[in-house]
Amino acid sequence: MSGSVPMLAVGQIRRRPAAFAGLAAALFLAVAAVTLFGALVAAQLTAPAAVSRAPVAGPGLVVIAGAFGEIAVLVALFVVVNALGFTLRQQHRELALLRTVAATPRQVRRLVRAEVTATVVLAAVPGAAVGSLGARAFLAALQRRGMAAPGLRIPGTPVPMLIALAVALLVGLAASAVAARRVTRPTPAAALTDSSAGPGRTGVLRLLAGAAVLAGGVLLLRLAATRPAGELDKAGQAALLSSLVLLIATALLGPAAARLLAAVLAAPVRALLPRAGWLADANLRGYAARLSSAVVPVALLVGLSATMLIMTSTAEHAARSTGVTTGVTKASDVWLRQAELGLLVCFAAVSTVNTLVALTADRRREFALLRLVGATRRQVLCMLSVEALLTTAVGVLLGGAVAGAATGAFSRAVSGSVLPVVPGPACAWVVVGAAVLTVPGIVGTGLWAVGGRAVEEVGGERG
Incomplete structure (x- = not known):
């Protein structure tokens, strides 16, 4: 060889x-x-x-x-x-x-x-x-x-x-x-x-690494929250870095967290759509590693975008209240953060689309088996649509939790309060963007994946 x-x-x-x-x-x-x-x-x-x-x-x-x-x-x-x-x-x-x-x-x-x-x-x-x-x-x-x-x-x-x-x-x-x-x-x-x-259970080494990274993220949050008033620029950098570290911890601990959130969110879906909802829930919880792979890019997109938007809004609100302009609120620095946000969104968007398309395309044999036991193409696509919505919701919640922790620490340094100023419309567009990238990517690829003959897909090799 x-x-x-x-x-x-x-x-x-x-x-x-x-x-x-x-x-x-x-x-x-x-x-x-x-x-x-x-x-x-x-x-x-x-x-x-x-x-x-x-x-x-x-x-x-x-x-x-x-x-x-x-x-x-x-x-x-x-x-x-x-x-x-x-x-x-x-x-x-x-x-x-x-x-x-x-x-x-x-x-x-x-x-x-x-x-x-x-x-x-x-x-x-x-x-x-x-x-x-x-x-x-x-x-x-x-x-x-x-x-x-x-x-x-x-x-x-x-x-x-x-x-x-x-x-x-x-x-x-x-x-x-x-x-x-x-x-x-x-x-x-x-x-x-x-x-x-x-995939089986999450390994012990991965859990330990996730716990260590999570502890590092918490230390960065503390560093951001305790910066003095004259060092808000450093508080902003520490908060942004903490959000990335917490997202890495989310990736390491993702299977367990994603399975738990999927179980909670799927309960009302199962009540509204008994068949598709039950099957989508079973798929998401049964393949936690696959769910985690799909969720992490969405959480990355939402977490980093929301962190930067909320940090800027919080700093600008504090500047208007006190009349003091810092590096965080200068027009040039705001432009820099907008450019950085655009680059980060590009990274996260490419990661999201690539991961979701590849994950869904790799399930052709699974879809064929469902069709052989009586499911129609429409029912399989309905199941995928529910999975896509649940995946988006789990990713948004995880990313939102990271953004909330990071911006809360930054707000504590800026105003003394852990409640940041949230720009509602801008954050809503972040959620919409995550859904636009996630749902069409999964459903569109699923439409291609269920297009072949079920017997040939099951008889052939996977992938």
Whole structure:
């Protein structure tokens, strides 16, 4: 098998294009983000002394790139890890079958590394190109607002692109090493049985990691809430970072939290739609890992968007009340946060669509079995519609809880009250946006997935 690892890797990518397309899109965004902010730093560091020391409005290009890129790059890498974990779960049965035909754990890990490396290489060139173009556009926008020296130019050095490639490759290989343990650690027979039975309970290590990350998020909340009045900018950064850390904890602890929320929300749905509601509830609770994979991107979209919108509204309300303008409420900083919000929403939206489309497309055999036991295409689509609504609701609730905690801590630093000022219409549009991305993605893919002949789908291999 050693000599055929590259061929097997290419074959797996061709076999599951939907799953690997999602991973490639996530890596594309990660490379683009690292390249963008690395190019901005390079522009400042390579500029002549007369240009780099020119007075500008705001903290300067390096500080802006660092603060702006800190959250954006972390979000991009978080999306990569989430997409990679899902992609490897989609291959669990194939990798377990390789174990049964004498492939060693080391060979399986080499195959996974080859797949990740190939996907990184495919995404690196377009990602770096878009990142470089984005850096030029962003620098021009900063210069128009007087926040960057007019003489600064993005250099032609490939260093930011190479750093972006190295970061994406390191993150991908590290995440793949952790994810591959689920196939390589048990015996071949046990791994194959596990792939047939579906994901089991959340592992102890994952629960411990989730608890540790959650504790880190709580410490960041405390840091944001206790910042003095003169350091509201730092309180805002700590609050935004805490929301991302709490979302990572949500991803780690997601199966348990998602199953609980789905059970609560499904009760009225089962009463209104007994058949479709019951089946959708059974699917969501029975496949908690799958539900968690679908919910996490929605929670990421809602959590980060709502956090930034509520923080800005709270800071502006406090400024109007006290008459004191801080960095949080300056027009230039508000524009920066709006640009950052747009980038984060782009990351989260791509992650949401990719994950939901790939998850639904992978259920063709399940839909075919339902049709063989008497369900019509209309009933299957009705069930999917209910699942999509419940998935959206669970994601919105988890993201809203994270946003509430983060903005409550920021509000405590700004006004002394843990109740922030919530811009109702803007947050409503966030919820609508999450629903627009989620429901059509699931139902539209489901419409394609139930289009084939049921007997052929059940008789053929899955995926």
